[in-house]
Amino acid sequence: MKLYTAHRAPNPRRVLMFLHEKGIGGIEMVDVDLNAGAHKLPAFRAKNPVSRVPALELDDGRVLSETRAICSYLEGIYPAPNLMGANPEERAFIEMHDRRIEWYWLMPIANCVRHTHPGLAALEQPQFPDFGRSQGEKVHESARWLDDTLAQQPWMAGERFTIADITAFCALEFARLMKFNAGAAGFARLQEWRDRVAARDSAKA
Incomplete structure (x- = not known):
């Protein structure tokens, strides 16, 4: 998987902290230069048409965006430690x-x-x-x-x-x-x- 991120923005940081708390590794980090407008280039828009980070590219090529959706997906495949509720x-x-x-x-x-x-x-x-x-x-x-x-x-x-x-x-x-x-x-x-x-x-x- 690849995580498209921007290190100074709060929403990408939410996902990065979530990954670290759960001990999830092996995800390739791709920094998107927001000040340079990289999130508005056609290549990135093809992955996420709303031009926002973070975005998680799955192994099958589909791209999941929105912080909460990404964290929900990661919680589902890496259930421990639990960060979103046990019941x-x-x-x-x-x-x-x-x-x-x-x-x-x-x-x-x-x-x-x-x-x-x-x-x-x-x-x-x-x-x-x-x-x-x-x-x-x-x-x-x-x-x-x-x-x-x-x-x-x-x-x-x-x-x-x-x-x-x-x-x-x-x-x-x-x-x-x-x-x-x-x-x-x-x-x-x-x-x-x-x-x-x-x-x-x-x-x-």
Whole structure:
């Protein structure tokens, strides 16, 4: 298999952390230069018509895109260690938390960065700075919700580390580009959780 990735983007990093947590090797990594527009070239569009990374090319030539779909496939063929739920109830609650984080935490962060950071101008044309700043305000709102969640449980989806923690961590690390720091913003529990995840081998890889 081949994984088309971009090392600075949060969604490819989610898959890379997922692979590392599960100890999956033997997948060829293909870096896609987003700033150079490699994801929009015909050769890549033929693999993924929406021109996004990550994308996983299977051994039979089919290409699976979208982070959650890729991770679901990998969880299915490499079931241990489990990161997405061991039974229907746990799977549903982990997916709920992961989806919430993806839509209401990662998405505003990405929108803020893409529309306000000059280094992302090549990827987001036209940029709408006012929209980006409004999305940045939503990041603080979501940080409060996540901080409150962590007052009730040690990890994003409950009592153990899951894919929801990977999604939240990669989003928070990407938020550095909008100069967001959980501790400095008064979200102590979110900062403590971030430091625990950052200490894991998958976060350092």
